[in-house]
Amino acid sequence: MYQKGRAWIELNMEHLLHNVKQLQRLLPAQCAMMPAIKANAYGHGARLIGQSLQRMGIRDFCVASVKEGIELRDAGITGQILVLGYTSPRQFCDLTEYNLTQTVVDYPYAVQLNGYNKTASVHVGVDTGMHRLGERSENMQDIRRIWDLKNLNITGVFSHLCVSDGTTDMERNYTLEQICRFMSVVQFLHRTGIKGFKMHLQGSYGLLNYPDLAFDYARVGIALYGAYSSPHDKTVAPVSLKPVLSLKARVECVKELHAGECAGYGLSFTARHEMKIAAVSIGYADGIPRGLSNKGHALIHGKRAAMIGRICMDQLLIDISGIPQAAAGDEVVFIGKCGQEEITASDFAGEAGTISNEILSRLGDRLERVVD
Numbered sequence: 001m002y003q004k005g006r007a008w009i010e011l012n013m014e015h016l017l018h019n020v021k022q023l024q025r026l027l028p029a030q031c032a033m034m035p036a037i038k039a040n041a042y043g044h045g046a047r048l049i050g051q052s053l054q055r056m057g058i059r060d061f062c063v064a065s066v067k068e069g070i071e072l073r074d075a076g077i078t079g080q081i082l083v084l085g086y087t088s089p090r091q092f093c094d095l096t097e098y099n100l101t102q103t104v105v106d107y108p109y110a111v112q113l114n115g116y117n118k119t120a121s122v123h124v125g126v127d128t129g130m131h132r133l134g135e136r137s138e139n140m141q142d143i144r145r146i147w148d149l150k151n152l153n154i155t156g157v158f159s160h161l162c163v164s165d166g167t168t169d170m171e172r173n174y175t176l177e178q179i180c181r182f183m184s185v186v187q188f189l190h191r192t193g194i195k196g197f198k199m200h201l202q203g204s205y206g207l208l209n210y211p212d213l214a215f216d217y218a219r220v221g222i223a224l225y226g227a228y229s230s231p232h233d234k235t236v237a238p239v240s241l242k243p244v245l246s247l248k249a250r251v252e253c254v255k256e257l258h259a260g261e262c263a264g265y266g267l268s269f270t271a272r273h274e275m276k277i278a279a280v281s282i283g284y285a286d287g288i289p290r291g292l293s294n295k296g297h298a299l300i301h302g303k304r305a306a307m308i309g310r311i312c313m314d315q316l317l318i319d320i321s322g323i324p325q326a327a328a329g330d331e332v333v334f335i336g337k338c339g340q341e342e343i344t345a346s347d348f349a350g351e352a353g354t355i356s357n358e359i360l361s362r363l364g365d366r367l368e369r370v371v372d
């Protein structure tokens with residue numbers, strides 16, 4: 001099949017390797033990276049990213065669901081795969097069949113999983129203040145009792161930070177409190193004779209902002225892909241990361257729009273003067289938020305072009321009045337570089353009123369993933 005025909009993602013695996021090396025420099029000596037390759041590796045393509053990282057020597061991965069774990073096994077990933085999210089009892093058979101490690105989301109869940117009567121590998125989730133998954137850190141006896149459940153092979157204990165990207169005193173204090181609570185649980189377990197489990201607490205921002213924490217793993221997601229959640233973060237990061245992904249599509253056709261004419265569904269755009277516009281082969285089904293209608297930008301021939309009219313499921317319109325050389329078949333860049341101009345994932349997300357994590361993870365299946 002001809003690649004880069006309609007709308008596609010270009011992956012730069014040299015940038016991925018660069019980011020791995022940069023982040024490994026930040027990690028304390030005994031701490032390994034456990035890349036988060038959930039949501040199709042934040043839209044990048046889980047198979048391609050998982051296989052590349054494995055070739056770079058990375059052994060351990062985390063995903064959100066059993067289905068994602070199975071996809072990685074099918075792609076030849078042989079190391080540990082931790083399922084961070086909930087797995088229904090109906091899928092417990094897949095955990096053992098595919099040798100996936102399940103998160104214990106609280107004590108009752110541990111009992112339920114133990115009742116499956118086959119040994120399941122697990123990491124125990126501890127809630128230190130996010131109040132999402134994990135047994136509450138103050139319920140130390142309940143956490144301790146998970147080790148009495150004979151069908152659980154407990155290889156790790158972890159928690160998750162919820163304001164590690166924040167830099168205000170309040171946010172830093174909250175994070176320090178979470179670290180404290182996590183350490184209390186670990187020390188309690190050690191005192192009762194439980195040892196030999198791995199510990200992990202940090203995601204990308206936990207690592208970037210608290211690199212001195214000496215745990216066994218860092219569950220790095222967004223940073224590995226060379227994106228920051230918001231544009232400002234790039235200016236304060238202790239490492240220089242390079243974007244792995246570019247998002248591109250093609251000009252389908254070019255036409256004039258006369259003054260007073262409308263364009264697109266709902267007649268939401270009206271030309272105030274003579275214009276040249278282009279239809280582009282990407283839409284909201286591919287992950288361009290419809291909220292960017294009459295608001296977003298793309299790059300073509302090294303220039304910024306405004307999106308006009310409503311974004312459609314499969315197509316959108318841009319204003320190319322200032323770009324006379326634009327023609328059918330030309331590349332349009334939504335995330336990435338074009339000449340001297342660049343739109344980063346966080347710039348793009350900013351225009352859409354969200355963070356790059358959401359934009360990237362929602363990039364559609366219909367996009368080809370092409371390794372450059």
Ligand SMILES: *Cc1c(COP(=O)(O)O)cnc(C)c1O
Nearest residue numbers: 036084160203204219220221222
């Ligand atoms: C998604 C996720 C991560 C990775 O987060 P990033 O901020 O992208 O690095 C780490 N830990 C848990 C529990 C997650 O759900």
